[in-house]
Amino acid sequence: MQPTSQNLPAARLKALALKAAEKARRAYINLISKAIWINEAIFFEPKLRALYRKLKTSGAISQSSLVVDIGANRGQAACFFNRLLPESRIIAIEANPDLIGLLRRKTKLINIKILPFALSSKPGILTFYSCVFDEVST
Numbered sequence: 001m002q003p004t005s006q007n008l009p010a011a012r013l014k015a016l017a018l019k020a021a022e023k024a025r026r027a028y029i030n031l032i033s034k035a036i037w038i039n040e041a042i043f044f045e046p047k048l049r050a051l052y053r054k055l056k057t058s059g060a061i062s063q064s065s066l067v068v069d070i071g072a073n074r075g076q077a078a079c080f081f082n083r084l085l086p087e088s089r090i091i092a093i094e095a096n097p098d099l100i101g102l103l104r105r106k107t108k109l110i111n112i113k114i115l116p117f118a119l120s121s122k123p124g125i126l127t128f129y130s131c132v133f134d135e136v137s138t
Contacts, residue, residue, distance in 0.1 A: 029132050045080065052084050063087040070119055074099060075106040082110040093119060095128055 008016070055061045065088045067081045072092035081090060089111050094103055095118035103114055118128065 040076070048080070049084065052081075056084070061085070064089075066091070069093065071095075072099075072103055072114070075103045078103075078107050078110065078112055082107075082112075089113075091115065093117065096130055098130060 052061065056063075063085055065085055067078070067085065067088050067090045069077045069081070069090060069092045072078055072094040073096075075092065078090050078092050081088060090107075091113050092103060092107065093115045094100060095116075097116065100114065100116045107114070118126070120126065
């Protein structure tokens with residue numbers, strides 16, 4: 001017999017509805033995150049790659065440059081610069097504690113130092129707001 005709203009207790013029905021809503025929310029978040037990633041891959045990264053290749057060719061930056069990635073997120077820029085400048089040293093600064101493990105896993109094969117804190121022009125402690133879309137946490 002298939003469960004229906006007529007033969008399920010209200011608490012069980014509510015739990016199933018909440019579980020379905022959470023699953024839909026996660027799918028939506030995943031979809032938006034993928035859309036952001038695709039947008040960066042199609043529109044942003046090719047332009048950035050062309051600019052840095054031009055700078056590299058002109059001698060403005062060298063293979064052994066120091067790259068500082070402030071707001072390293074998941075390591076997209078660190079991996080990008082590692083591909084472009086494989087002999088460079090990279091310092092990645094990321095304030096979101098939920099991303100540090102992923103950042104370490106994604107960059108474990110490159111020359112990187114990860115600093116798990118935020119930067120500011122003033123000393124002090126601020127509130128960090130973490131968004132479900134970690135691409136926009138502040």
